[in-house]
Amino acid sequence: MSVHPPPKRKEIYKYSAQWTLYSMNWSVRPDKRFRLAVGSFVEEYNNKVQIVQLDEDTSEFVVRSTFDHPYPTTKIMWIPDSVSVCL
Known part of the structure; x- marks a missing residue:
């Protein structure tokens, strides 16, 4: 019986946004x-917030959602865990 080691995973992943980034935050779920x-960070009223997630099959970050925001986001936060799974 031959045992194959699990495939190696990348240690560094890259994501290139379409604009200058001003803020970011990891989800803890x-x-x-x-x-x-x-x-x-755009000096006009057309800033964006994008949610990206790693596709573990392709080892690439993919955009899951994008929404408009009038100003540069100075602080991005995720909603707290309501069932305290992360505590």
């Missing part, structure tokens, strides 16, 4: 691994 919110 255990069921949403490697999920990140990033906010843009």
